[in-house]
Amino acid sequence: MAFDAQAVSDAAAEGISRIGKASTLEDLRAIRTQFVGSGSVMTQASKAIGSLPADQKKNAGKLMGRLRADFGRAFGAREADIRAREEAETLAAQRVDMTLPVNRKPLGARHPIAKIMEDFEDLFISMGWQVSQGPEVETEWYDFDALNFGPDHPARQMQDTFYVKGNQAKDAAGFVGSNMVLRTQTSSDQVRALISRGVPLYIVSPGRVFRTDELDATHTPVFHQCEALAVDRHLTMADLKGVLDKVAVAMFGPEAKSRLRPSYFPFTEPSAELDLWFPDKKGGPGWIEWGGCGMVNPNVLRSAGIDPDVYTGFAFGVGIERTLLLRHDINDMHDLVEGDVRFSEQFVMGE
Ligand code: DAH
Numbered sequence: 324m325a326f327d328a329q330a331v332s333d334a335a336a337e338g339i340s341r342i343g344k345a346s347t348l349e350d351l352r353a354i355r356t357q358f359v360g361s362g363s364v365m366t367q368a369s370k371a372i373g374s375l376p377a378d379q380k381k382n383a384g385k386l387m388g389r390l391r392a393d394f395g396r397a398f399g400a401r402e403a404d405i406r407a408r409e410e411a412e413t414l415a416a417q418r419v420d421m422t423l424p425v426n427r428k429p430l431g432a433r434h435p436i437a438k439i440m441e442d443f444e445d446l447f448i449s450m451g452w453q454v455s456q457g458p459e460v461e462t463e464w465y466d467f468d469a470l471n472f473g474p475d476h477p478a479r480q481m482q483d484t485f486y487v488k489g490n491q492a493k494d495a496a497g498f499v500g501s502n503m504v505l506r507t508q509t510s511s512d513q514v515r516a517l518i519s520r521g522v523p524l525y526i527v528s529p530g531r532v533f534r535t536d537e538l539d540a541t542h543t544p545v546f547h548q549c550e551a552l553a554v555d556r557h558l559t560m561a562d563l564k565g566v567l568d569k570v571a572v573a574m575f576g577p578e579a580k581s582r583l584r585p586s587y588f589p590f591t592e593p594s595a596e597l598d599l600w601f602p603d604k605k606g607g608p609g610w611i612e613w614g615g616c617g618m619v620n621p622n623v624l625r626s627a628g629i630d631p632d633v634y635t636g637f638a639f640g641v642g643i644e645r646t647l648l649l650r651h652d653i654n655d656m657h658d659l660v661e662g663d664v665r666f667s668e669q670f671v672m673g674e
Contacts, residue, residue, distance in 0.1 A: 326371040326383050334364035335390040339397045348405055351398065359394060432667040435647055436547055436659065439574075440529040443549045443643075446573045447527035450566075452551075455526040457512035459533070460487055463502040469514040469626035470590035483507060485533050505533035509550035510590060510640055513619075516552065517627035522634055523555035529643065540655045547643035552619070554629065554636035560593075560618060563637035567597060567616065575601035575650060582610055590638070591617025597639055599649070611649060614641030 338358030345351045359365050365387070372383045444454050457465070467479055478484065487503040512528040520526070529549040536542040551570075553562065560583075567581040583595035594617035598610040616639030621631035644659055651670075653659065658666050 326368055326375050326379075328383065328386055331365055331368040331387070331390060334358060334368075335394055338365075338394055342394075342397045342401045345401060346405070348402065348409070351402055351405065355398060359391070365390065365394075429664070431664055432671045434662070434667050435651075435670040436643055438670065439643055439647055440547065440549065442574070443527060443529050443570075446570065447525075447551065450525075450569070452525040452527050452553075453520070455512055455516045455520070455528045456530055457506070457509070457515045457528065459506055459531055460503055461506040461511045463504050465515055466504050466506050466508065466511040469623065470510055471620050471622040471626075472589045476589065478507065483534055485535060507534055508532055508640065509548040510638070512550060513552050513590070513623060513638060514627045517554060517624070517629060522629055523553075524636075525553045525555070527551045538656065538660065540657070543644065543656050543660050545660075548640050549643055549646075550638065550640045552636060552638045554619060554624070554634050556634060558618075558635045558637055560637065563616060563618070563639065566637075567639060571599055571601070574646060575599065578602050581613075583616065586615065586617075588615055588617060590620050590623050591615075592620045593617055597641065613645065613649070614639055616640070 335358070338354060341354050341358070342351065345354055357363060368383075369387050372380055372387065375383055448454065463479075466484075467476065472478060484507050485505040487505060509528050509530050509532060512526075512530075516526050516528065517524055527549065528551075530547065531545060532548050533545055536544050538544065551566070553566070564581065564583065567583075571579040571581045579599065579601035582598040582600065584598060586594045586596040588594040594615065596612055597614040597616045599613040600610050603609070617637065619636035619638055624631040624634060624636065644656065647653060647659065648656075
């Protein structure tokens with residue numbers, strides 16, 4: 324094919340005009356194939372230069388160079404325009420309006436009782452203690468006998484304790500023939516843990532307990548306690564007091580402290596009521612009863628086959644509901660047992 328300067332210039336001009344009208348990158352690519360691809364007029368013309376007489380080659384070459392440069396510049400400019408526009412369109416399409424209301428299913432909220440029991444566990448784990456959990460349906464032996472409750476102790480009477488039918492219980496300790504009860508206290512885990520884990524022992528045992536109380540503003544038949552038991556050589560009441568102050572601070576803030584008042588429990592000797600002091604939001608801080616505690620009664624250690632002349636221990640138990648009522652100034656037990664998510668949601672902050 325002969326070199327035709329007019330035809331190739333026309334072709335380049337048409338290509339450039341088509342570039343101006345292209346609206347997508349795909350269009351652009353098609354135009355490039357058509358006007359500078361292998362079968363195009365411009366490529367053919369470049370090849371034809373070779374067969375021109377020597378004196379025309381230079382001008383023809385220059386012309387081709389200029390046409391290709393014009394085409395390339397127009398192509399590049401248009402390509403940049405289209406890319407910018409497409410990117411802007413993508414960004415606009417993917418825009419997220421952070422102010423739109425979300426349409427998600429409500430997630431609910433964990434119950435404050437479950438959370439505070441975990442707080443107790445975390446605290447004791449941080450001190451190197453272990454978490455233990457006994458069964459809720461328990462033998463009368465672990466709930467009472469092993470803890471030095473006499474056969475006539477008032478707590479055993481039907482108005483306090485839920486008895487469960489079937490009295491041929493056999494447990495890990497091989498104890499047969501005890502009545503079953505819904506445990507009335509997490510102290511029931513003391514001798515269980517001593518038998519199954521041995522000494523030295525440092526356990527915290529949070530869980531559900533049961534008593535035949537009517538539900539009212541301050542009572543519920545199903546409630547929660549957190550028990551702590553340490554048995555080792557040379558433990559004294561000073562160790563107990565130190566741990567209690569630490570627990571008070573962890574649960575009620577840096578100014579909180581504990582106080583012991585002489586009392587009686589069958590499974591501790593000496594025994595004490597555990598009082599708590601912390602700055603009350605309403606002013607007027609005062610001592611409030613929080614739980615019970617004491618040095619483990621030698622008879623309890625004997626129940627677990629541990630020599631009380633070698634080992635001593637301390638224990639304490641606090642009510643979980645009571646802890647929450649005090650800490651959050653809740654006035655009605657109903658709020659804690661009804662399971663209304665709007666109540667639980669108030670405790671989600673700062674989780
Ligand atoms: N178990 C007792 C109760 O339910 C609380 C208690 C008192 C636990 C003294 C203890 C303790 O470990 O030493 O009332």
